Amino acid sequence: MLNQENPPKFSNSFVLGIDADDTLWENEAWFYKIQDRFFELMSSWSAPQDTNAALLENERASIPQYGYGVTSFVRSMILTAIQISNDEIGTKEIAQIVSWGDELIDAPVDLLPDVEETLSELSNNHHLLLITKGDVLHQRAKVENSGLSDFFWNIEVVGEKDAAVYEMLLNRYGINPEMFVMIGNSVSSDVLPVLNIGAKAIHVPHHTTWELEIPDPKELEKVDFPIAQSISEVPGILSGWNE
Amino acid sequence: MLNQENPPKFSNSFVLGIDADDTLWENEAWFYKIQDRFFELMSSWSAPQDTNAALLENERASIPQYGYGVTSFVRSMILTAIQISNDEIGTKEIAQIVSWGDELIDAPVDLLPDVEETLSELSNNHHLLLITKGDVLHQRAKVENSGLSDFFWNIEVVGEKDAAVYEMLLNRYGINPEMFVMIGNSVSSDVLPVLNIGAKAIHVPHHTTWELEIPDPKELEKVDFPIAQSISEVPGILSGWNE
Numbered sequence: 266m267l268n269q270e271n272p273p274k275f276s277n278s279f280v281l282g283i284d285a286d287d288t289l290w291e292n293e294a295w296f297y298k299i300q301d302r303f304f305e306l307m308s309s310w311s312a313p314q315d316t317n318a319a320l321l322e323n324e325r326a327s328i329p330q331y332g333y334g335v336t337s338f339v340r341s342m343i344l345t346a347i348q349i350s351n352d353e354i355g356t357k358e359i360a361q362i363v364s365w366g367d368e369l370i371d372a373p374v375d376l377l378p379d380v381e382e383t384l385s386e387l388s389n390n391h392h393l394l395l396i397t398k399g400d401v402l403h404q405r406a407k408v409e410n411s412g413l414s415d416f417f418w419n420i421e422v423v424g425e426k427d428a429a430v431y432e433m434l435l436n437r438y439g440i441n442p443e444m445f446v447m448i449g450n451s452v453s454s455d456v457l458p459v460l461n462i463g464a465k466a467i468h469v470p471h472h473t474t475w476e477l478e479i480p481d482p483k484e485l486e487k488v489d490f491p492i493a494q495s496i497s498e499v500p501g502i503l504s505g506w507n508e
Numbered sequence: 509m510l511n512q513e514n515p516p517k518f519s520n521s522f523v524l525g526i527d528a529d530d531t532l533w534e535n536e537a538w539f540y541k542i543q544d545r546f547f548e549l550m551s552s553w554s555a556p557q558d559t560n561a562a563l564l565e566n567e568r569a570s571i572p573q574y575g576y577g578v579t580s581f582v583r584s585m586i587l588t589a590i591q592i593s594n595d596e597i598g599t600k601e602i603a604q605i606v607s608w609g610d611e612l613i614d615a616p617v618d619l620l621p622d623v624e625e626t627l628s629e630l631s632n633n634h635h636l637l638l639i640t641k642g643d644v645l646h647q648r649a650k651v652e653n654s655g656l657s658d659f660f661w662n663i664e665v666v667g668e669k670d671a672a673v674y675e676m677l678l679n680r681y682g683i684n685p686e687m688f689v690m691i692g693n694s695v696s697s698d699v700l701p702v703l704n705i706g707a708k709a710i711h712v713p714h715h716t717t718w719e720l721e722i723p724d725p726k727e728l729e730k731v732d733f734p735i736a737q738s739i740s741e742v743p744g745i746l747s748g749w750n751e
Binding site for chain 1 (some may be wrong): 519559572573576579580586590596598599600609610643648665666667702
């Protein structure tokens, strides 16, 4: 059953799980750009901070069923616009919000500094699994357009990044948790659930963090993980663990 | 790397790819129910057949970026409503369309006849891979709610079902195409691309087929595949191939 023609290339090295949005390329910057336009669109009914609070409320409520992608964001903006304007908003504005979603889907994939060189280096010694939330078609298109897909052993688009999902993935690939390291910008999605299942994680912070991805400080008290100021520091951290 | 603790259970039997919507459970019936309400909503501007044509046009255009799920369908209805009504439709109606999406997401999973017994029988002798298009969170929720998830080796939610995607999946699991059989209700998605890569397929027709899933008759001329009138005929067809 398991592939006999493609035996494992590396038998004693870590498998690296790598997040995509805001770890490999800019993502939130695009969302913030659209959000600013949305605040402007709603400004005759509501101040930006109130629009933001209402939008976050709708986003939070939609995550269990609609997840984290562009389509979920567009749905939340439409509902927020109708609520805040008390049904006064016009269909031209609704169509505009839908078109902002298309703009997000078509946004160029801007790699973050040092990403290409670092993945190239890492892929010489490790299996790299790209693990990302969001809409399956859009996330796969971004990986294709990034020019990075050849560095990856496989690409996994998941609905949520919690301990159960990481366990399912490790089980699918037959990876021992001790040999798995997740690398990403979100403490909530890329670090805590991974530490929870006995694997390792390296935090590579991005300059912005979406409010729904900010962890409860209490969750951080009992855990310890390295923080890389740039993805280029990851190979050095891994070497330290391998010694 | 590959899982040593879970060696293959069956070494000489087919791996079965199984479609979900309208193969294991009702799906289009729910979409048609909502579509009828949409035709009714638009009836002061447009006859049902014209609304349907405009909706199909929007659906076809959105597939490459938004795929086949509920969110894509809702986006197409919103755009169609705004176009057909010449911006006259109200935001209350837009909010209603959004809520129809929620209704589809929450629709119960009604198994088709003989599905549970047949999967139980098949899973005794084969690895079963559920392979479905759509929104990743929603499709995984449906599998969970179906009560069938224990029969499956793995669940794959893909953006498109073409030959390249089937090849990627077979490669991921190390499955020889000669040992793979896809079972599903869509000739376009479950049969033709699978035959194209040298694997086998069994067509289990559903009583309805969405217009965008109807194949070009020319594509059917040079291929041959068994048609099961019910999924319960699948084990017998497989036995014939094994002899």
